[in-house]
Structure formats: structure tokens, C-alpha cells
Amino acid sequence: MNMIRSHILVCTGTGCSSSDSPKIIAEFERQLLEHGMDREAKVVRTGCFGLCALGPIVTVYPEGACYTHVTVDDVAEIVSEHIVKGRIVKRLLHKGDEDQGPVTSLAETQFYKHQKRIALRNCGVINPESIDEYIGVDGYAALGRILTEQIPPQQVIDTVKASGLRGRGGAGFPTGQKWQFTYDAVSPDGVKFVCCNADEGDPGAFMDRSVLEGDPHSVIEAMTIAGYAVGAHQGYIYVRAEYPIAVKRLETAIQQAKEYGLLGSNIFESGFDFDLELRLGAGAFVCGEETALMRSIEGMRGEPKTRPPFPAVKGLFDRPTLLNNVETYANITWIFNNGADKFAAIGTEKSKGTKVFALGGKITNTGLVEIPMGTTLRTVVEDIGGGVPNGKKFKAAQTGGPSGGCIPASLIDTPIDYESLGAIGSMMGSGGLIIMDEDNCMVDIAKFFLEFIVDESCGKCSPCRIGTKRLLGLLNKICEGNGEPEDLDALEELCEHIKQSALCGLGQTAPNPVLSTLKHFRDEYEAHVYEKRCPAGVCKALIRYTVDPVKCKGCTRCARSCPTGAIEGAVRAPHTINQSKCIKCGACMDQCRFDAIQKQ
């Protein structure tokens, strides 16, 4: 038997894979062989560590040394110094917070210190392509206990209820109640289904992808438990085709579970049968809506249906169907292994447990974070996220994607839970958390989300199909400098109409980005309308670039970079910009070494 002395964990999530982690793994394996260490050190391909901004990330145990921004060329040094001689390569260590000096363990960093990992407990820890490693961290123990001890389904459901877990897909419906409704529903032929929503379509969100890539078995185990609880024998995972790594790992995991008898017939010799199938989404945002998702699994256009009847009563193929999202399932086995009361002890009164956020935008530590409910936005932005880079000021955070809203800097002490976010006009959403600084125009951001909605509206109901297009038209008019005072009222009125009359959840929430920016940043809208000015300097029609004749040295650098030849002036004489030719691309400003070009 090999005595493994060191484990080298390399992140193979999408972020790190894009920055060459597969080549780094190959190089590690080659170097280990070369040094005759291949029996003493093992390379483990893990899921996402969460700190995507510093990728590719390599962690070496038992020391727990975390190396960041590793390149293929660094591998030789790590192997010859650390693995062979036992000397940590300080140069590559994660540089923690400045006053702390270099730290070795990730757990000590500001980024991880405030986090609590439940849904992400195995991400970056185990090899997602090995069922044995999952079993090694108590995987399939909860399912085994439930099936072999023949715990009554109602008792399983009661445990989920007692945990206080709520749907992590966005709306926050109590998960235990959903299970109860499906359990209570009568199917004409006894057939029920369990589905997993892995159609993570919000732009800027990648929580579910990381769970599927880092810990696919936890979802499979939870779905099997759910199947047992509600009386279903067939499950479907509806996953985006845009997530090739997640799809591949799910396929591997399902195959392994079948080989081990953990999926299929007579699981744990309990007489319970459960099978899982993958269905690939085909790039339609609306399929994240539950009824649309089921239509899509049925092979139809992914258009929502009116509710009621709810899916728990009449869902997939008209049978009672339980649908939860990936992160919700990822919490289930933890609850059964650690106790519902322990889960319920985390978080706030009405929002229990943790929530995973994909932190992105203008923030130092982009990546994946899992925080206890009730943590303030300030902790997430300033401590975990490391603040806004380049000395800029934090302006707003956007949660909930196209269905959510913006939280202004003045509300940075808002605790993150379902109720608090709802109260200020945003929503928890599935977990996208985009940070914006003073250079982002809020009207432009609202316009961005509206463009997304207009593109993705399925077209079934007119409030969404036509209403959002009209909203976008108004926003375009404002951004182009043609806004009139009454447009602001028209925006608000139209938003309310869409909210009240659209067919599905996506349409009803589509006006949220406009409403929340109007509420918190009305002054910016007014500047666009009354002063024909974009305070953040984003809306092209409302800005002009000019040259400061005092600072300009006449180096001609800007003139050469201008794609339209709009900059005129002799060498060593101050230049000028011909406004009629200028397309406001900003290339001149990027090129100027003397800070002589101003944006107004």
C-alpha cells in the first residue's frame, strides 16, 4: 500500500480551469514522477475553493499551505522545495491581509474567517469525480440511515421542516412544506417525480455550478432522500448545457452511484427504487422558472404555465413533482447528519442556515462565499470581499440578478436575509452579488438588466413581452439624452402594471431593477433627464472628452490611438478633440500619460 505523505489539491472549477489548472496538474504529475515522489504525494482534483480572483489555486496538505496565481512554471519549485524538502515556497503563498503578513492557512484569512460552509462543505476538499472520497466524508450515510432504519417518510419531511430550510433558488419558499405538499398530493397512477433546478441563468451567478462541479454526489444523495420522502422513483436534474464540466461530473457521479447500488433498484436492500436522469437546458433563462423548466423536460418550448395547479399537485407530465434547486439540495444531507436543530441555530429568526453568494464586479476578492444568514452586507463587501479596488468608492450592490434590485451604500449595514432584502426593494435571489463603484451608472445598469429580460422573455404573456420592451425604450431614451420629466412617472407606472399582470415569477419581477434604482438613485435619473448629464460618465450620448491644454504636452499618443481621427493638433502643442467625429470610446484617455484628457 502506498503511504501518501502529502496531498496536493488543485482547483478544477471553471474559473481555475480557464487559467490552466489542467496543465498545472499534468505538470505536477510529471514532476512527482521525475522526483520519485509519485507514491508519497498525490494530486487531487477538487472543486472550487471560492477565491476565484486568485486562481489557479493549489493547496498542499498536511501543512495547509495555499499557493495562489500558480503557473505551470512554478510547479517544479513547489515539488522540489515543498514536497521533496518540506520547505514551503513563501513566494507563492496567499498574501493575506496586509497587517497579518503572509498566512499559510486559508481558514485564517479575512476571506474565509467570516464564512460558514455547509452547502460548499466539500467543495475544494474532495475529488468530485471519486465517490469513495465523498463516502469518506460521511457521504451517503444519511441516505443509508434513513433507508436501513426505515424511517417513515413523514418523519424525514418533519426533519426538513424543523431545520427551517427555505428554497435557495430565490423565492425562499419553505422547503419542508414543499416536500409535504408533494407527499400529500395524490397521483392518478401513483407516479411522482423529483426534479433539481440546475438551470442557473442569472448573469453573474455561479453558486450552483460550483456545487455541481465540486460535490455532485451531495445533490444526488439529497434527491434520493427526497424521492423516498415524497414517494417518487424517478428524478431529473435539469442542468445548463453551458456548464460542460458540471455536466461531465454529474454524469460520472450518477454512473458511480449506480455501480455502488446507491441509485437504481433496491437501494441499501430496502426495497426502495430511485433513478436519476440528466436533462440539458438549451440556453433559455425562463427555464429557471419552475413550470417552464418542467415544460422543457417534457421536450416543449420552455413557456411557463399559470399556477395553480402548483407543481407539487400537477407538475412534470402532469404528475405531482417536487422541485428544489441545487444549493437547497446541497444543504439536505448536512441537516440529516448534523441535526435539524443545529441548522436552525444558524442564521436569523426567519432565515435559517447559510447562503452562498457569487461575489463579482468591482470587488477585490471575486469568488464564491458562503455566509450565515443575517451577516451584514458590510461584512461581505469590506471584510470578505476585501473592499472595492483602485481606491474607488462603493456605490451599490446588486442582488437577485434581473429579478432583484440594487442596495445603495447608505444601506450597507442591512443584514442579508430574505425579509431584510425584500424590505428594501431587492431580493435574496439565487445568489448573484455584484458590487458596483462610482464609475457605474445606475440608469445604465437598469438598462442592462432590461436588455437581458427583453432578450429572454419567452413571449407568452404580453405584459412581459411588450411591457419590458417599452420600459427599455424609455430607458434608452433617457440614456441618449432625450428623456423628458414625465418619462420617470411613466417608467414607474409601467413597472407597477407589469408587476401585477405578468404570468410568471420572472415577468412579475422583471421591473425590479428599474424600481429599485429609481427608488435609491432617483437623482441619477433626474440628472440624465433634467441636466442631460450622466454623473458616472457612462452613457455615451451624455459625455464629452476634452483635452486640458495646460496638462497636454502634445505627445500625439492620443491622436494615434483615436480610431476615428478625431484628435487634432501639432506635435508639442496642445491637442483638441473634434466632438463631431468623437465616438466616445475612451481610447485617448487610456493612452494619455499626463492625465490631460477629461471626461465630463
Add this chain to the structure above:
Amino acid sequence: MPNCKSVVPYRGTPEQEERLQQVIAQHKGQPGATMPVLQAAQEIFGYLPEEVQIMVAEGLEIPLSEVYGVASFYAQFTLNPKGKYQISVCLGTACYVKGAASLLSAVEQKLGIVPGAITPDGKFSLDSCRCVGACGLAPVMMINNDVYGRLTPDQVGPILDNYK
């Protein structure tokens, strides 16, 4: 014009058609077969021309209107062929706030085509996409399966020049 009948003549080979028939036979009669079959068909042919849609409809014994309805609904399905190198510029939120729009216009200028179109030599096709999930690397562009992250517009030209 992404969702109209393709102007490029159909050039499917008997081998491709044979493979499609096998896929149809595997899925026939199963609930919800349309999407998996169309996904396989697009892998085989690269796109879904009318001829292929007719084969799927006849094979699965469902109306052609239903096949077309599904094929034209989902963004992943394309009724037009794609270039040898498929470029997609991510316009997800994280990329957008980090300047993806100027990245896209740099590609448009370099290739002289707009999103949804293909260069006349069939080499490059351009699309914008919504979040490839690499937000930590924003702004991001993909060419086939290669991901380019933390891009600035001036890097676009040299990158495209590498694709011959």
C-alpha cells in the same frame, strides 16, 4: 438573422444522417425526447437546417411545427451554421461592469461583423453570451473552448490573429 431559414445550402452526408437516425431510434417513444434529439442533431450537423428538422419530426412522429417551435425557442439551437472559430463575448453582469461592451465592439471592428453573423470566409462567427460562469476572470471571451479572461480591447486583435 439568427432564426430564419438558412441561406447556406444543406450539405449533410449520408453518414451524418445515419447517425441521426440512430439517435432518433434510441429516443423514440420516450417522454420528452425532442430536446435530447435536437441537441444530438446539432452536435452531428453543427446546426439545425430545415432538412434536419424534417428528419427529426418524421422520425419522432411529431409535427414539424413543434420541432421548429423548440428549435427556435432555445438560444443554444442555431438554424444557421457557425464559423470554424466561434467567438462568444460574455455580456453577463460581472463582465459588463468591467467593460465587456468595449470588448465586443473591438471584436466587431476587427472582424466587420455583428453578433449572430459569420465572416464571409466562414472562419469566424460572433455571438454575445450571458455569463460563462468565469466571473472571477471578467471580462471574458471564448473562442471555441478556449477561455480568455481579464481582457482589454487592445488584446483582441493579437488574440484573433492566432486563429488561422
